[in-house]
Amino acid sequence: MAFLDIKNVRIAGIAAGVPKNIASNLHPEPEDNVSADYAPEDFVATTGVEERRISTTLCASDLCYGAAEKLIADLGWDKQEIEGILFVSQTPDYILPATACILQDRLGLSKECYATDMSIGCSGWLYGLSSLAALVSTGGIKKALLMVGDAKARVKGKRNPLFGSSGTVTALEYAEGAKGLQFHMGTDGSGFDAIITPDGGARNQITPESFNEYEFEGKMVHRLQSRMKGMDVFSFGITTAPKSIKKLAEHFGFDYQDADYLVLHQANMKMNDFIVKKLKFDTAKVPTSLRYFANTNGASIPVTIVTQLKDKLNGIAKFLCCGFGVGLSWGSLYFESDPEMVISQLVEMDDSETSAYVV
Amino acid sequence: MDLNEFVAHFAEQFDETDASVFTPETRFREIDEWSSLIGLSVIAMVDEEYDVALKGDDVKNSNTILDLYNIVSSKL
Numbered sequence: 462m463a464f465l466d467i468k469n470v471r472i473a474g475i476a477a478g479v480p481k482n483i484a485s486n487l488h489p490e491p492e493d494n495v496s497a498d499y500a501p502e503d504f505v506a507t508t509g510v511e512e513r514r515i516s517t518t519l520c521a522s523d524l525c526y527g528a529a530e531k532l533i534a535d536l537g538w539d540k541q542e543i544e545g546i547l548f549v550s551q552t553p554d555y556i557l558p559a560t561a562c563i564l565q566d567r568l569g570l571s572k573e574c575y576a577t578d579m580s581i582g583c584s585g586w587l588y589g590l591s592s593l594a595a596l597v598s599t600g601g602i603k604k605a606l607l608m609v610g611d612a613k614a615r616v617k618g619k620r621n622p623l624f625g626s627s628g629t630v631t632a633l634e635y636a637e638g639a640k641g642l643q644f645h646m647g648t649d650g651s652g653f654d655a656i657i658t659p660d661g662g663a664r665n666q667i668t669p670e671s672f673n674e675y676e677f678e679g680k681m682v683h684r685l686q687s688r689m690k691g692m693d694v695f696s697f698g699i700t701t702a703p704k705s706i707k708k709l710a711e712h713f714g715f716d717y718q719d720a721d722y723l724v725l726h727q728a729n730m731k732m733n734d735f736i737v738k739k740l741k742f743d744t745a746k747v748p749t750s751l752r753y754f755a756n757t758n759g760a761s762i763p764v765t766i767v768t769q770l771k772d773k774l775n776g777i778a779k780f781l782c783c784g785f786g787v788g789l790s791w792g793s794l795y796f797e798s799d800p801e802m803v804i805s806q807l808v809e810m811d812d813s814e815t816s817a818y819v820v
Numbered sequence: 821m822d823l824n825e826f827v828a829h830f831a832e833q834f835d836e837t838d839a840s841v842f843t844p845e846t847r848f849r850e851i852d853e854w855s856s857l858i859g860l861s862v863i864a865m866v867d868e869e870y871d872v873a874l875k876g877d878d879v880k881n882s883n884t885i886l887d888l889y890n891i892v893s894s895k896l
Contacts, residue, residue, distance in 0.1 A: 507857055679856070691856060692876030696863045700873045731857075735864050 464712045465591055468641040470598045472796065473634040474803035476532035477767040478524035479627045479754065480516035480612070481809045486622050487511060494619035496679050504622070509730025513625030513755035518812045521550045521610035522560045524628025526567055526816075527808045529606055532630050533568075535805045538604060540568065545575040545596060545605030549589040549759055551582055551687075551787075552611045554818065563818045564608065575602060582656065583726045583786025584646075585609050585759020587794055590631060591644045597633045598641065607631040611758040615661075616685040623729065625755030629763035632803075643795045645709040647701070652789035655693045660684035687787075694786070698732045702783045703739045705793040709781075713795065718742065720781035720795070722770065727751045727761035728786070736783075759784065771804045821870065821896060826889045829869055833861040844886040866892055 486505050489495045495504060505511050525548065533540060546568075548561040561576035575596065581588050589607045597605050610628030614620075660671040667685065674681045677688045702725065710717040717723075723742050725733050727750055737747050748769035750761065757764045762782050770778075778798045785791035823844055831842040837853045848854055863874050872895045882888040 690876050692859055692863060692874075692879060695860050696867070696873050696875060699864055699867055731860060739868070 463644075463646040464709070465595070465644040465646065466641070466713070467591065467594045467598050467644070469600065469635060469637050469639055470594045470641050471634055471636040471639045471799060472642075472802055473604075473632040474532050474536050474805065475629065475631050475763050475766055476528040476535070476805035476808065477627055477629045477760070477764045478528035478531075478610075478808040478810055479514040479625070479764075480519050480524070481811050482514065482516050483512050484515050484620070485512050489622060492620055493622050494680055495622050507731060508623060509749070509751040510623055510755045512753045513622070515620060515626050516613060516812050519612050519626065519810055519814060520554055520816070521552045521612040521626070521628050522548070522554050522564055523814055523816055524612055524626065524810060525608040525610050525630055526564060526628070527810045527814070528628055528630045528805070529564070529568055529608065531805045531808045532632055532803070535803050536632060538632070541571050543570050543604045543606060544573055544602040545593060546570070547577060547579060547589050547593045547605070547607050549579045549581060549585040549607070549609040550611055551580065551758065552613060552615055553578055561608070567816070567818065575605070581759065581788065581790060583728065583758055583761070584784040584788065584790040584792045586629075586631070586762045587644065587646065587782070587784045587792025588790070589759070590642065590794065591646060591792065593633055594642050597635050600635050600637075603635045605633050607633060609760045609763065611760065614686070616683075618683060618686050619681070623756050625757050627754065627757040627760045627764050629760040629767070631763055640797060643709065643713045644792060645705050645712065646792040647705060647790070649789045652693065652697060654690070655697065655789055656687060656689045656787035658685065658687045695732055697789055698728060698785050699735045699739065701789075701791050702736045702785050705785075705791055706740060706781060706783055709793040709795060715795065717781055719779060721746060721778045722780050723747045724762050724765050724780060724782045726784040726786065727754075727756050727765060729756065758786075767804055767807055771806070774798060774802070774804065776800050821893055823886070823889055826892070827885055829865050830862065830885050830888075833858050833865055842885065844884065844889065846885050847883050848885055849883070862888070870896065872896060
């Protein structure tokens, strides 16, 4: 049982960046890979995704960079004190080097900086947070930034109408005596192909045939694009998420119904509604960002906190969070935000924002 | 596990198709209203009523409601 009790660390702040550009699922464009089986209104009603933020130019790291500048300013942090970056994404800038290295320099942080990437999907905020919090809790690193985001795809192709772009930053700070963060984490690699990008890794190298389109679950995709066994993932989500949350509460001895907010990975409305129903949790305490930001992969929990809870939090709030997806992989978290936790205004970035880190 | 009850639960996932249409022998994918979304509802129903986690292939490889009932029974 992977239960983690990471003390002496606090979440100092959360920020999110998204492209300014909005795509509407009520008015899909030819490049949107919408199934022909459904009218746009039915698609929106079922998935809960009406709009999404997308960009043809902004990478996940650009959005994380914009969010980080905003959050560092809002926190009043001295950049020289930030000694760690963990970047979690399926859409890094390059295969090599790690995008976290680029972000260290781009943000003007000290070279005394621990920086690396983590490749995981919709459980990414939980995995990133547990890893970085564990480092910060040692006191060896006093301030660090977890960056989770996905944006511009690695290969051109039709756009999936369920997914939106974002780049988030969660600032962690060493705080002696702080109650910290409690996690339950899990993995089931037998479901490795439930969500998979088949080509482009060493197992299946890129060949000209990688670009050939084929039909998978009613959609045309190529082998450098991810594909999903929808029913398997749905079944996994509705069974695993409630169990993980219950295990977390049981292990750490609290009643999960007492949480002020249940923030779930924003997969789709049908799945989340069912998870909430199984937990018998009050729907008024379950914020969602699906309608206007779509499924933002590993970043969906911080995107939901920033866009839905920024003006509602005052004092201490009890958070229950659960992320689940590709791997298959999942994680649940309980933490109490303190009154000083900063939530920055959503950062909206123009397509013209450019990075100097281009070869 | 009762077959008639399973058929009734299965029928509840459909909005427009009358419940009287459904029997154990019903080839459910031939019903006009059938869609992958109703497939998700069936998976959720089986999880809720029988605490069994179905795979997509369990649904795809079943032709009749009885086929699916037998799969659920085998996983109980």
